[in-house]
Structure formats: C-alpha cells, structure tokens
Amino acid sequence: MDHDQIRAVREFSRFYTNIIGLLNQHLPESPFTLPEARILYELNQHQPCTASHLLESLSMDRGYLSRIVAQFEKKKIIARKRSKEDGRAYFLSLTATGKKMFARLDAATHRQVETLLKPMTEAQRKKLLHHMGEIRTLFIQHQADNGK
Amino acid sequence: MDHDQIRAVREFSRFYTNIIGLLNQHLPESPFTLPEARILYELNQHQPCTASHLLESLSMDRGYLSRIVAQFEKKKIIARKRSKEDGRAYFLSLTATGKKMFARLDAATHRQVETLLKPMTEAQRKKLLHHMGEIRTLFIQHQADNGK
DNA sequence: CCAAATGGTTGACAAAGTCAACTAAATGAC
DNA sequence: GTCATTTAGTTGACTTTGTCAACCATTTGG
Numbered sequence: 001m002d003h004d005q006i007r008a009v010r011e012f013s014r015f016y017t018n019i020i021g022l023l024n025q026h027l028p029e030s031p032f033t034l035p036e037a038r039i040l041y042e043l044n045q046h047q048p049c050t051a052s053h054l055l056e057s058l059s060m061d062r063g064y065l066s067r068i069v070a071q072f073e074k075k076k077i078i079a080r081k082r083s084k085e086d087g088r089a090y091f092l093s094l095t096a097t098g099k100k101m102f103a104r105l106d107a108a109t110h111r112q113v114e115t116l117l118k119p120m121t122e123a124q125r126k127k128l129l130h131h132m133g134e135i136r137t138l139f140i141q142h143q144a145d146n147g148k
Numbered sequence: 149m150d151h152d153q154i155r156a157v158r159e160f161s162r163f164y165t166n167i168i169g170l171l172n173q174h175l176p177e178s179p180f181t182l183p184e185a186r187i188l189y190e191l192n193q194h195q196p197c198t199a200s201h202l203l204e205s206l207s208m209d210r211g212y213l214s215r216i217v218a219q220f221e222k223k224k225i226i227a228r229k230r231s232k233e234d235g236r237a238y239f240l241s242l243t244a245t246g247k248k249m250f251a252r253l254d255a256a257t258h259r260q261v262e263t264l265l266k267p268m269t270e271a272q273r274k275k276l277l278h279h280m281g282e283i284r285t286l287f288i289q290h291q292a293d294n295g296k
Numbered sequence: 297c298c299a300a301a302t303g304g305t306t307g308a309c310a311a312a313g314t315c316a317a318c319t320a321a322a323t324g325a326c
Numbered sequence: 327g328t329c330a331t332t333t334a335g336t337t338g339a340c341t342t343t344g345t346c347a348a349c350c351a352t353t354t355g356g
Contacts, residue, residue: 001262001265001266001270001273003258005265005273005277006258006261006262006265008277008280008281009261009264009265009276009277009280010257010258010261012280012281012283012284013164013167013168013171015284015287016161016164016168016283017168019161019287020161020164020165020168021207023161033342033343034343035342035343035344050303050304051303051304052302052303052304055303055304059169060344061343061344061345061346062303062304062305063304063305063306063307063344063345063346063347064343064344064345065304066304066305066306067305067306069304070305083303086302086303086352086353087303087351087352087353088302088303088304088351088352088353089302089303089304089352090303090304109158110151110154110158113154113157113158114149114154116157117149117153117154117157118149119290120286120290122149124286125149125153127282127286128157128283128286129153129156129157131279131280131282131283131286132156132157132160132279132283133156133160134275134279135160135164135276135279135280135283136160136163138268138272138275138276138279139163139167181311181312182312183311183312183313198334198335199334199335200333200334200335203334203335208313209312209313209314209315210334210335210336211313211314211315211316211335211336211337211338212312212313212314213335214335214336214337215336215337217335218336231334234321234322234333234334235320235321235322235334236319236320236321236322236333236334236335237321237333237334237335238334238335
C-alpha cells in the first residue's frame, strides 16, 4: 500500500469535512441543534424505534441521548410508548408537531444542498453522484466482508 | 435539479460523515483532543503562521483558539514570535518537542486509514482515489467560479 | 432462585465552543 | 498630526455537547 494513497484519502476526508462543515455549521432556520437534528432525522427514518436503536445508529452517549429525548417529550415533539415485549424499553416516535418541525428542517437542509449544487451543470451533477455512489459501494463491500 | 439528486448527496454526506467519525472519534494514542490535533496539523502544514491564519483555515472561534494556543505555548509545543511588520500579530511555529508529538500523531492517524483501506485490493484503492479526486475537482471548479 | 446483563435515567463534571469586552497596534480620513 | 475606526489577539463568563458512574427496573441465563 502506497503512502501517497493514504495521504490522498486523508486529504479528501479533510476536504469533504469542510463541505459537510459548511452544511452543518448553521442548521438552517431551525431551533434544533445538530445532535437534536440527527436524532430527529433518524427517528423520521426509523419509527417507532427504541433509544437503543438511536444510540447505535448515531453513536451517541446514552446519558446525552436520554436528556435530549426527555426534552423532546416535554416539548411534545416525540411520544413514548412502553414496549409490550420488554418492559425496560420504550418505542419513540414523532408526534404530529414533531413531524411538522422535522419537515421544515428537512426542506431547509434540502435547499442548502441545492444551493451547493446549483453551479454545476446537470452532467456534472450526474458525474458527482456516480462518483459518490462508487465510493460508497467500495466501502460498503468491505464493511460487509469485515462483518462476517 | 432532481429531488433525488439532492437526497443522494445528503445520503453520501451522512455516510461519509460516519467514515470520518470512525477516524476522528478516537484520536489514536495521543494526548491531543480533536481541536488541538487540527491546530497542530494546520501548523505543521503552514508554519510559521499567525493565529488569524489558523482562525480562517480551521473556522475556529478566536477565543477558543487563543486558549488552546496559550496552553500549547505553556507546554512548549509551540513558540511565538512577534511579527516585525505588525506589532499585534505573532508568528506561531512548532517547537522540536511539538514536531515530535505531531509526528507521532500523524503516524498513528496514517495507520488508522491504512487499516480502513487494507481490505481493498490495489485496484479498488486506485478506483477509490480516482472517485475521490473527481469529486474534489467538481467541487473545486465551482468554488473557483464562485469565488470570482 | 439469583447473578449478571440490559434499557434507560440522573448527577456531577469536563471539553468544546460562543460572545462580549478589552488592550494594543495599525489604518485611513481629515 | 490627530482621531475615529478597524484589527490581532486575550480574557471573563457562560452555554452546549458530551462523558462516566451510579442507579432502578426489567430481562436473561445458569
């Protein structure tokens, strides 16, 4: 393995971290913090789900997650329902209020990326997606292999 | 612009954030925190440089940067020399001690990425680099255009 | 039955980060 | 030259993000 290959991957990671940073630095038009937004997003994708699921998906600390979830419940953004199968666990889901708030955030984040991509031609955007997909595939293949 | 394109870019960003997260979550074998490591890395790349340079390059808060720099100076990791041209500014550089500490961190981070790439064949690694380079080029072209 | 593990909560704290006010130096207008 | 404004960096006070240990209730496994 070539030293330069490692360096190139590290440079790309730094580069893309900056791209992501620009997107994340100011969550658009939203009362939510980044950790909160991440939770909402994951909930919207997988609901109902348990706190444990969020813990693993988001690699968050259980203490911090617990607090944010409690705040969300207090603000009626999420609802909790004790699991019938396991008395220790709760299923979390977005309330109607929560869904509306999430939708607003989602749309605004969408517009951010749109702005980022706008200067590209359609052909360039297609190329971008192609390269992104390929990178993802390369990594996922090996996660699958390593998971065995 | 296609809604699906935006969604795909966002998915890739989330995906790659996880990759980066795995690399960043535990800075290997190092007493340095992530913000500290970022400063060291930037200093190693561009030294001597001013605090203002670090501020801009790293998008850090001037207050926080000032504190970290002060700690580094206290620990003899960096040295400061007042600029002759501008009495308000200091040029920062790594001491010999700082360079050694950075080299250790750099090598360990290098090994982390190596471990990440190890499961890929040489051909796959070359493909990965190719796609990363292309993505970067696509974004950079438009930063250059937008900067005009 | 009971020890160990697990889902989630809470207390206490540290690290990361923010913003305002400040000092000293530089810049620009008059 | 004077003075108002800007800038490089520092410091105080605070918030946000995150951590870890201890805890309680429930489940699991020997």
